[in-house]
Amino acid sequence: MCNEYRLRVRRADYDAAFQGAGLEILWLDAEPNRPPDRPFRPTDRAPILRQGAGGGLEGLEARWWLVPGFYRGPLSDWKAMCTNARIETAATTASFRDAV
Structure with missing residues (x-):
């Protein structure tokens, strides 16, 4: 895993x-x-x-896990698991861009 x-x-x-x-x-x-x-x-x-x-x-x-910066709802409502950032695309993928 x-x-x-x-x-x-x-x-x-x-x-x-x-x-x-x-x-x-x-x-x-x-x-x-x-x-x-x-x-x-x-x-x-x-x-x-x-x-x-x-x-x-x-x-x-x-x-x-990461809750993306674009999500504006309550943190407890975020259900998607954002844990797999690829170094090649992390700076351009919406979920990881602001965190990188």
Whole structure:
């Protein structure tokens, strides 16, 4: 499956790495009871980091895919899975153009 990845670290590993850079992560949910090295697929919840309101980092588990910039409805209503960008066409395909 081309959209599958594996994660071999726990949240404590993220915390240690970012603290070394002077950043702290505020985790917004509890760490899941997920065995290490189990593959993630686009419909699975996976750890993400994003910029928090105060400028720090927030971490949480979320489903991952791209909602194109041209979509104007509620995010929860977007059903198409945009995860397969080809480097040859990503800059010209409507779904990925703005993100690239």
